[in-house]
Each structure stands twice: as C-alpha cells, then as structure tokens.
Amino acid sequence: MKRTVVVAPDSYKGTARAVEVAESIAAGWRSVRPDDDVRCVPMADGGEGTLEAFERAHPGAQRMPVAVSGPDDRRVDAYWLLLPDIGTGGTGVVELAGTSGITLLHRLLPLEAHTVGFGQAVRAALAAGVDRLVLAIGGSASTDGGAGFLTALGARLLDHDGRPVQPGNAGLAEIAQVDLGPLLPLPPRGAVVLSDVTNPLVGRRGAVAVFGPQKGIETGLERRAESALAHFAELLGEATGADPNAAGAGAAGGTGFALSAWGATTASGAAAVADELGLAAHLGVADVVITGEGSYDAQSEAGKVPSLVRDLAHSARAVRPGALVPVSVALVAGRFGAAPRGFDHALELAALAGGVDAATSDPLRWLHEAGRRLASSPL
Known part of the structure; x- marks a missing residue:
C-alpha cells in the first residue's frame, strides 16, 4: 500500500543542513519504496537553518x-x-x-x-x-x-x-x-x-x-x-x-x-517555523513521520524540533478510509545522549556507522542508510 511519508528533521549542527538531512533520509526511503509520496519539510528551531x-x-x-x-x-x-x-x-x-x-x-x-x-x-x-x-x-x-x-x-x-x-x-x-x-x-x-x-x-x-x-x-x-x-x-x-x-x-x-x-x-x-511551513497540514495526511537532530539529549524534550514534530504528529493522526490511524513517528539522531521517548522507532547514526567519528565524517551516507532501514521496518 502506498504511504505518505513526511521527513521533518532539524539540522545536524555543524555536520549537515536540515535540507541535506531530509533529502538523504528521503532518498534512502525511496530506494526501498519508490512509489511512496515522500515529502521533505526541513525544520529549524531558531538556530542554524x-x-x-x-x-x-x-x-x-x-x-x-x-x-x-x-x-x-x-x-x-x-x-x-x-x-x-x-x-x-x-x-x-x-x-x-x-x-x-x-x-x-x-x-x-x-x-x-x-x-x-x-x-x-x-x-x-x-x-x-x-x-x-x-x-x-x-x-x-x-x-x-x-x-x-x-x-x-x-x-x-x-x-x-x-x-x-x-x-x-x-x-x-x-x-x-x-x-x-x-x-x-x-x-x-x-x-x-x-x-x-x-x-x-x-x-x-x-x-x-x-x-x-x-x-x-x-x-x-x-x-x-x-x-x-x-x-x-x-x-x-x-x-x-x-x-x-x-x-x-x-x-x-x-x-x-x-x-x-x-x-x-x-x-x-520550532513552533513558529512549523507554522510558517504549514507542517500541520502535511502531518494531517501522513502515515509515517521522520524527524531528527544531531544529538538527542535531555534538552530535546524542551520544545526542540524532534519533540515538537512528534507531538504534532500524534495530535494530527492520519485519516484513512473507514478508520482513524495513528501516525507512526521515527527519530533519526546522530547520537543519543538520552533515551528517546514517545517514538515508534529510533535510529542512532553512531550505532549504524560503528562510532561517532565515522557517522560525522560521512553523515549523508548514514542518513541514507537510516532512511533505507526505516522503509524496510514495520512502521
């Protein structure tokens, strides 16, 4: 079944711009599910990007x-x-x-x-x-x-x-x-x-x-x-x-x-940028939402992009014929400084790449891999 996927990450500070992060994850997803409607909505929280x-x-x-x-x-x-x-x-x-x-x-x-x-x-x-x-x-x-x-x-x-x-x-x-x-x-x-x-x-x-x-x-x-x-x-x-x-x-x-x-x-x-981008409208038709940032830590739950996107997605829910289906929300972070909360799936690039240095030296490669793995998973 064709899915609508919204990719709405923050930048990976000093490593990859939000646009690059979104497009790399999206390319990885499309390599597995080329017929899906994948929408890139790069986010920011008032900082870089x-x-x-x-x-x-x-x-x-x-x-x-x-x-x-x-x-x-x-x-x-x-x-x-x-x-x-x-x-x-x-x-x-x-x-x-x-x-x-x-x-x-x-x-x-x-x-x-x-x-x-x-x-x-x-x-x-x-x-x-x-x-x-x-x-x-x-x-x-x-x-x-x-x-x-x-x-x-x-x-x-x-x-x-x-x-x-x-x-x-x-x-x-x-x-x-x-x-x-x-x-x-x-x-x-x-x-x-x-x-x-x-x-x-x-x-x-x-x-x-x-x-x-x-x-x-x-x-x-x-x-x-x-x-x-x-x-x-x-x-x-x-x-x-x-x-x-x-x-x-x-x-x-x-x-x-x-x-x-x-x-x-x-x-x-993050909320102001989401309003400017019309993110809620995209989430309203999404089956899967993918968000992320360079380092997910204790501060990420204080209104940062991943927590905001997750909460908006859970509130929006995707309406499908005959049923109200919760949106699946995935997190892709460079590293985890705290345990992810409230996400259906979470991937750490450092773990995929075998270390922080390997992940930061070629982030787009591992973001692509993260997108590929998420597309292959039962989200």
Whole structure:
C-alpha cells in the first residue's frame, strides 16, 4: 500500500543542513519504496537553518546580502531574508548563527566573541525599510549579553573615561554608563525572537553556567564571565526595566536579554517555523513521520524540533478510509545522549556507522542508510 511519508528533521549542527538531512533520509526511503509520496519539510528551531526553512515556505522571499563583523572580527559575508508581506514594508528574517554564530569561529573565544555582526545585519534590514523583524538567535558564539547587538544599533556602552568598552564578555565589567539615546527603535510592527531556551541570564541556570562550557568558558573563567554579565544586566535593567531573571533572557549568551530590553517579544522557535511551513497540514495526511537532530539529549524534550514534530504528529493522526490511524513517528539522531521517548522507532547514526567519528565524517551516507532501514521496518 502506498504511504505518505513526511521527513521533518532539524539540522545536524555543524555536520549537515536540515535540507541535506531530509533529502538523504528521503532518498534512502525511496530506494526501498519508490512509489511512496515522500515529502521533505526541513525544520529549524531558531538556530542554524532557520533562513532556509523560511525561504522554502515563502517562494517570493529574497536573499539580501550583507557583510558583517563576525564574532572574532573577521568579515563574514552573510544574508538576511526579505519576506514580501502584501501591503507592508515586508518582514526581515535575520539569523544570528550566520552572522555571530559559533560555527564561524576558527577557535573558541570565551571572553572576546561578540554579537556585533548580528546587530549589523538587523541594522541593514531596518535600513531597507522592513516594518517587522523575525530574529532567530540559536547557535551563538558569545556570552556578551547581546551588548554587541545593541552597539551595532547605536547604543553606547562607555567606561569611566567615557570611552567605548571592548566587544565581548570581557568588556562588560568595564561599563560605567549605558547610553541608549542613539539606539534605533523597533520597526513599526515590532520584532519577534525565535528561541526555545527558557534559561534566565545569570545564576545556576543562566547563560554562563549552562551554555558557557560550549563557548569555551571553562574552570577558572566562570566567575569572571558571570560577574561581568551580572554587572551589565544591572545597568541595562536599570535603563530599560528588562528582567534578567525572565525566561529566555539567557538565550544566545544573553542576547535574549538585550532583545527584551530593546522591546522584542519571544515565540517558540520550532513552533513558529512549523507554522510558517504549514507542517500541520502535511502531518494531517501522513502515515509515517521522520524527524531528527544531531544529538538527542535531555534538552530535546524542551520544545526542540524532534519533540515538537512528534507531538504534532500524534495530535494530527492520519485519516484513512473507514478508520482513524495513528501516525507512526521515527527519530533519526546522530547520537543519543538520552533515551528517546514517545517514538515508534529510533535510529542512532553512531550505532549504524560503528562510532561517532565515522557517522560525522560521512553523515549523508548514514542518513541514507537510516532512511533505507526505516522503509524496510514495520512502521
């Protein structure tokens, strides 16, 4: 019997783009069941791949090239996406991962990396006349509290001598004055931040404690980085009323806090992308749904792509003549850092390939193999 299969994975961070993941799994499935209706719906959660997901959902979208200062000051040739909303100035979609992301670094810079480039891209979108912004903030390289973003939009962060402080977390401790007078305002229809991180800015669940190690903040640096971030939070909070303890303030090394101080609102990244892609409509006719990400771990159940797709699929169910049939949902992950929950089938590429290194060195091969195996299984 012919099946409708929806392949809706996230990217495998730093290894394979969501589009590549979906197409490789789909090709593996078709190698066994060539007559099935296999639909690729690459997903994202506000990090890497968000621009591509929005671009696929909006055929009239335009890539707008922009050169920015990367997280280590090197030039980065990036782009933002212009969505031509009828009767408006359009929506600008800007991705932090492509402008100030960790994959842009040659080596980690725990105290020096910054978000200036992200702010420069947002400034370019505002200059182009967009009247709404969608800001995807996953994949940050820094823990600068979004200070670089604010300075790129005109804010002045000054030391006791009235001089601009250096970019990055290292400069936050030197701030004596926050001047937001020159800061560009929000566009008329506002800005929405795509993020599934609910951590506060500081404390044991804050940006430094939870996400600092992946950005290079190791033993001996935590106290310094946390103190600098807390100092910045106090000054910016006094100037704007932004709450460093609010859920999501710690997203993207504290960029979530700076964005809330600017006046932006927050939406669930994966859910917002799913809405843009019309994922629910695809799931409503699916017999099999395949999702995945590079590393399935404890955080995956907190609104990440696999758990969102699984839950939407279970809610949708596929209607077939004479019966209501539950959708079968499969997970394909590079590695399992936690036991998969709620999936009918789960495959780990590291296990298929005989190790993590083998899987990451040729991910598309093993994604194809995963698709082939799933097509051969009794899903």
